[in-house]
Amino acid sequence: MKAFTAHRGLVGPMDRANVDTDMIIPKQFLKSIKRSGFGPNLFDELRYLDEGQPGADCSNRPLNPDFPLNFPRYQGASILLARKNFGCGSSREHAPWAIEDYGFNAIIAPSYADIFYNNCFKNGLLPVILSEEQVDILFAELEANEGYQLSIDLHAQTVTTDSGHLFAFEIDEFRKECLLQGLDDIGLTLQEADAIKQYEDARAAQHPWVFGAIK
Amino acid sequence: MAGQTLYDKLWNSHLVKQRDDGSALIYIDRHVIHEVTSPQAFEGLRLAGRAPWRLDTNIATPDHNISTDKTERDAGVAGMSDEVSRIQVQTLDDNCDLYGIKEFKINEMGQGIVHVMGPELGATMPGMTVVCGDSHTATHGALACLAHGIGTSEVEHVLATQCLVAKKMKNMRVTVNGTLGAGVTPKDVVLAIIGKIGTAGGNGHAIEFAGSVFRDMSIEGRMTVCNMAIEAGARVGMVAVDQKTIDYCEGRQFVPKGEMFEQAVAYWNTLTSDADAVFDTEVELVAEDIAPQVTWGTSPEMVSAVTASVPTLDEQPSEEKRKGLERALEYMGLEGGQAIESIKVDRVFIGSCTNSRIEDMRAAAAIAKGRKVAGSVKQVLIVPGSQMVKAQAEAEGLDKIFIEAGMDWREPGCSMCLAMNADKLGAGEHCASTSNRNFEGRQGNGGRTHLMSPAMAAAAAVAGHIVDVRSFTEVV
Ligand code: SF4
Numbered sequence: 001m002k003a004f005t006a007h008r009g010l011v012g013p014m015d016r017a018n019v020d021t022d023m024i025i026p027k028q029f030l031k032s033i034k035r036s037g038f039g040p041n042l043f044d045e046l047r048y049l050d051e052g053q054p055g056a057d058c059s060n061r062p063l064n065p066d067f068p069l070n071f072p073r074y075q076g077a078s079i080l081l082a083r084k085n086f087g088c089g090s091s092r093e094h095a096p097w098a099i100e101d102y103g104f105n106a107i108i109a110p111s112y113a114d115i116f117y118n119n120c121f122k123n124g125l126l127p128v129i130l131s132e133e134q135v136d137i138l139f140a141e142l143e144a145n146e147g148y149q150l151s152i153d154l155h156a157q158t159v160t161t162d163s164g165h166l167f168a169f170e171i172d173e174f175r176k177e178c179l180l181q182g183l184d185d186i187g188l189t190l191q192e193a194d195a196i197k198q199y200e201d202a203r204a205a206q207h208p209w210v211f212g213a214i215k
Numbered sequence: 216m217a218g219q220t221l222y223d224k225l226w227n228s229h230l231v232k233q234r235d236d237g238s239a240l241i242y243i244d245r246h247v248i249h250e251v252t253s254p255q256a257f258e259g260l261r262l263a264g265r266a267p268w269r270l271d272t273n274i275a276t277p278d279h280n281i282s283t284d285k286t287e288r289d290a291g292v293a294g295m296s297d298e299v300s301r302i303q304v305q306t307l308d309d310n311c312d313l314y315g316i317k318e319f320k321i322n323e324m325g326q327g328i329v330h331v332m333g334p335e336l337g338a339t340m341p342g343m344t345v346v347c348g349d350s351h352t353a354t355h356g357a358l359a360c361l362a363h364g365i366g367t368s369e370v371e372h373v374l375a376t377q378c379l380v381a382k383k384m385k386n387m388r389v390t391v392n393g394t395l396g397a398g399v400t401p402k403d404v405v406l407a408i409i410g411k412i413g414t415a416g417g418n419g420h421a422i423e424f425a426g427s428v429f430r431d432m433s434i435e436g437r438m439t440v441c442n443m444a445i446e447a448g449a450r451v452g453m454v455a456v457d458q459k460t461i462d463y464c465e466g467r468q469f470v471p472k473g474e475m476f477e478q479a480v481a482y483w484n485t486l487t488s489d490a491d492a493v494f495d496t497e498v499e500l501v502a503e504d505i506a507p508q509v510t511w512g513t514s515p516e517m518v519s520a521v522t523a524s525v526p527t528l529d530e531q532p533s534e535e536k537r538k539g540l541e542r543a544l545e546y547m548g549l550e551g552g553q554a555i556e557s558i559k560v561d562r563v564f565i566g567s568c569t570n571s572r573i574e575d576m577r578a579a580a581a582i583a584k585g586r587k588v589a590g591s592v593k594q595v596l597i598v599p600g601s602q603m604v605k606a607q608a609e610a611e612g613l614d615k616i617f618i619e620a621g622m623d624w625r626e627p628g629c630s631m632c633l634a635m636n637a638d639k640l641g642a643g644e645h646c647a648s649t650s651n652r653n654f655e656g657r658q659g660n661g662g663r664t665h666l667m668s669p670a671m672a673a674a675a676a677v678a679g680h681i682v683d684v685r686s687f688t689e690v691v
Contacts, residue, residue, distance in 0.1 A: 027635045031251075200377070208471075209471040
């Protein structure tokens with residue numbers, strides 16, 4: 001997995017609460033058996049005026065001129081500024097895949113849906129949680145300043161603005177370490193293979209019906 | 216020391232290792248796999264040169280994007296008309312064959328929506344940890360399992376290690392006491408709960424549903440409720456074990472028999488929250504206050520009693536709420552203050568892992584019987600949740616009732632719950648739907664979803680508009 005340590009970049013807005021995973025990546029794109037290539041279909045229904053089809057070339061599709069991420073000033077954005085309960089809905093990891101593939105490295109929002117939040121970490125995408133008031137301040141500054149950039153430091157757990165705000169954020173120790181070092185979760189867990197085996201043997205002795213029935 | 220909640224017990228009994236940083240390694244007993252969220256996980260496994268940790272834990276079936284049309288289904292995987300979908304289903308078959316994972320293939324008895332087939336085959340049993348790459352995995356919690364959805368990286372993680380890295384959630388108890396009125400179903404109860412706590416109300420929590428309403432409810436009804444825990448923001452929904460749980464499990468294909476069954480039952484009977492257990496959050500509702508519910512907006516929390524009206528902009532407590540409502544009304548093509556019963560429906564969908572079990576089919580058939588679909592309604596899809604539900608419904612003659620009423624009786628799958636196959640809404644169409652999400656575009660680009668119970672959806676099909684099912688004579 002790709003590591004995340006610190007990032008400075010252009011901010012793009014998604015100014016609505018409860019953005020669900022169907023909105024992030026509509027279901028027709030889930031038919032792919034690949035992990036990559038979802039970026040052009042991020043926010044597909046909001047972003048384009050026609051209906052997107054999997055596998056189709058997006059470069060000539062009509063863009064929705066009212067969708068903020070289509071505005072020239074937000075092109076090249078790498079930090080997504082969002083509202084509360086971002087990523088609610090389904091468990092599809094295609095949502096963080098699409099966000100990452102589009103070019104975002106981090107998201108800032110007051111809260112996330114649990115599964116989405118978890119899925120971000122598996123893909124080197126940092127979901128930062130700030131308070132609603134702090135997010136309000138960032139939206140106001142973003143609105144007022146073309147070319148608005150933010151700096152995120154995962155080590156220090158801070159978001160800093162050029163205007164001088166410094167906002168600290170919380171993050172799990174384990175997740176932070178994995179992101180900082182770009183660690184592969186599965187490899188880490190397999191280091192505990194003996195403990196798993198031991199647990200499994202005890203469980204099979206105690207609750208034998210959990211084992212063996214399905215074949 | 217305070218007693219343990221059901222969730223505490225399930226968590227503790229699956230703890231492989233607690234780490235100092237607060238994360239834990241949790242053992243997974245059952246892993247349910249479908250075509251959409253698994254191909255990248257199998258691919259990852261292969262690229263890393265790893266093999267599945269254990270085979271007899273996995274059970275697979277295609278459900279999300281297969282056709283529900285009989286002619287197309289009869290042609291099997293090879294006959295799937297959408298090439299991209301066909302490749303995805305074929306990939307699931309290939310992966311399961313390659314590794315020796317038990318799969319109920321497209322037209323095999325046992326195939327069905329993951330959350331319908333798991334419990335009905337007895338693949339999920341009380342006390343298990345159950346995961347699946349689908350957020351409605353909480354459904355299995357009706358059998359006192361710790362069940363939740365996972366992403367594709369975690370599907371790969373479970374395949375490779377039989378564990379998940381997790382952090383313990385908080386405990387929430389939602390208690391509903393009293394007796395439900397006629398025509399008020401489990402779907403109405405869970406929609407009322409979501410209306411009360413909101414779609415983020417359960418974030419970070421595992422919800423236990425408690426109180427007389429859930430004790431009186433069938434296991435199938437409990438599944439409907441647990442299914443939508445995720446719509447209240449909680450990954451996990453559960454109901455404690457009682458005699459109904461045990462009766463439901465007994466005799467199912469993968470449930471042990473004889474002495475081992477007795478041994479299992481002795482353990483299952485311990486799967487309740489202790490009387491002195493403490494919950495971080497408590498929510499209470501009164502059964503008698505719950506009327507049949509209908510969503511009018513674009514989030515499951517935008518829900519009202521069928522007798523109510525669509526909210527108005529000036530009633531809104533905050534600017535943010537007002538903006539959200541304005542956007543929802545515009546998308547839904549509704550006016551604030553309009554009676555819910557005045558909303559006309561173009562299509563009706565009865566199915567999905569929320570409401571496609573045999574009881575749901577019976578409830579819909581009871582309303583459809585001897586009636587006809589209103590002329591203004593373009594299509595009524597009745598999609599049983601599994602091959603077993605389909606066979607049972609046909610044995611009871613329910614299919615004939617639906618067909619005589621002018622409804623379409625389909626093959627099992629997810630269908631218009633997420634509209635990955637050909638079953639979808641056109642732009643601007645209103646749908647009375649028994650599924651679980653009314654997000655923008657969920658049932659088709661521009662489609663407008665109204666969530667409700669199977670009986671309410673069947674009533675809407677007959678009336679041509681949303682209608683209070685209690686006005687039908689069968690409902691007493
Ligand atoms: S019926 Fe809908 S919610 Fe249930 S598993 Fe299928 S797509 Fe997911």
